[in-house]
Amino acid sequence: MENLKQSIKDLADRYSVNLKDKIEARTEEMKADDNSHYLIYRVLGITTEQGKLIDEYQNTGRFLYKYAGSFLEEAATLCLNFKYPEGIKTRIENTLGQRPKTFEIDFLNENDAIEVKWRDATTDGDHITKEHIRVQVIKAHNYKPIRIMFYYPQREQAIKIQQTLKTLYVGVQGEYYGGEEAWEYLKNYTGIDLKNILLEIANRRTPEDGSK
Template structure:
């Protein structure tokens, strides 16, 4: 394992440890929870023991989604910074179109490439298109090329349609959009780091 891979694995292990600690803490907290709502679970055919497991796993799921998104974002930014030491992260640009929001954020800025990183985006909200349209315009008008990298594609039909519209939006405004396998390949070809393989090798 080369030094670059080692640094990425360190990040993976850090997130894994933090997530497990968070889950352990929540499990302890839940021991003193008021569980009167279990009567509704019981009425719907679930035992109290099943209700506890559902509540616990719901908490685990929320933590897992949050940590999964943060992990892939930090790993991808690290890949870019290893390949491009001058890369900057979390760069804010002023909103030059209207007053809300006051700024838009670029996850990783490399030269004129303004990269947005997503682990996945399952939104079905039509307003998402409007917000992203404004965001991409602001970035484009600031002289940057907006690039969206989303590592996992949604499964639901409406979310898939939203992503197709976002891809058209990026292309229409002179940007680039990569999702699924194309996203992994973009990162690998651009940085020389096969992050997908590193994650697969370091899974449980």
């Protein structure tokens, strides 16, 4: 278990350094950006300084969201592999259509086809169609589709999409876990309390932050 905790800490260190480097590089690049669009910001009542800060935070946010998602999904997969070393990431043929040709399974353990998501904020209706085909294909391959998503989106339309996806999973005798249920599922499935491990790391790095 200590080896796993160290692996997750090392993973966090690596992502943290890479994120910092990306943000610093982009911030430096932005110094040479054409800021003539600030005129429109000003027309809308946003000062040049406010516009600059907004652009900087927008760029930082894109990197942060991407790295946060990739880190959590990789950390969860480390837990799955620790408990089930024979589990693999794999692709299966789309037997119900031509596009896409294959679907990816994040972690296949015997009949359990687990999809790991940190958050899915899509509001695209086509996403439901694609996911419906995906779970049907997984079922046709005699696997059980299981989705774990650690954080629900914030917007109403995106939440409705997730509610529909949950219905799809249940409809094919699959399983869907979102929010706190996802953390509990991973803990029960692997015996590893990933959330607690991440809290320990977070509290060492930002002890003044009281978030849970």
